[in-house]
């Protein structure tokens with residue numbers, strides 16, 4: 001079996017002062033492991049010393065919704081939160097430039113510590129937000145800081161964060177190709193593009209009025225196994241365990257994928273798909289990166305089922321038929337016995 005190597009597997013011996021361990025020739029590298037190896041090579045060629053490849057984690061947040069108002073206000077205006085506000089504005093601009101949002105649609109949220117969430121305001125275009133427009137709410141949606149009123153859709157983001165504690169950031173928008181799938185109620189088919197398989201796990205939530213607790217619940221029901229949720233007749237919401245940038249990346253990856261699938265399906269030839277074995281390799285990388293996917297542990301033949309996209313095309317390997325044979329023989333005998341009885345009764349009348 002091929003070994004999966006993550007960035008951690010490479011970093012650990014380095015921390016102890018050792019050399020990068022030699023890797024099996026057929027090892028599967030996660031994308032971050034590949035980047036790290038490239039960094040090490042670059043550093044070695046330049047003769048540099050440091051081995052730290054990732055940014056230092058943010059300070060743990062001590063302020064909660066129960067803290068004194070002055071402390072909450074100071075926290076909301078601190079340099080660390082200012083950086084996150086700028087990040088949200090930057091992502092908002094990218095959502096707007098890519099036409100993933102329309103009017104004042106879309107919203108972004110970042111969890112801060114135990115029960116505080118930084119989020120976008122209502123009635124402001126995501127393309128033109130300023131850091132001073134952002135809002136701070138508790139996990140129930142009560143606003144605790146910020147001059148503008150928080151988005152009404154924050155309740156859905158909060159329900160997702162409460163149900164999925166790993167969700168440190170959420171992004172919601174209306175990208176046209178992915179929303180097209182959501183309007184048609186079709187889960188995008190799988191096994192076509194590696195990035196999509198590794199970074200997104202997609203499900204469709206039924207339609208309910210946006211901003212209602214009912215809508216939030218239907219989405220929250222899916223966040224255990226999926227990080228990219230199509231909301232029927234509405235749009236998409238993603239969550240990430242890494243941050244807002246990663247939640248936004250999922251949106252770009254999903255939208256590019258839906259567009260590619262639509263183009264591929266119109267070119268007059270059956271679309272090519274990777275094999276279940278090839279998908280299995282990608283799922284190992286995905287699991288190593290800590291992302292959810294309902295396909296972990298499935299049999300290979302079940303991995304590339306695309307029932308909604310190509311009805312009738314399911315498992316690549318035929319289902320086991322042994323129990324069905326035994327059952328059929330018995331059923332046939334019973335049917336025969338009943339038929340005989342009916343016939344006998346009819347002839348005797």
Ligand SMILES: [Zn+2]
Nearest residue numbers: 105106210235
């Ligand atoms: Zn929306």
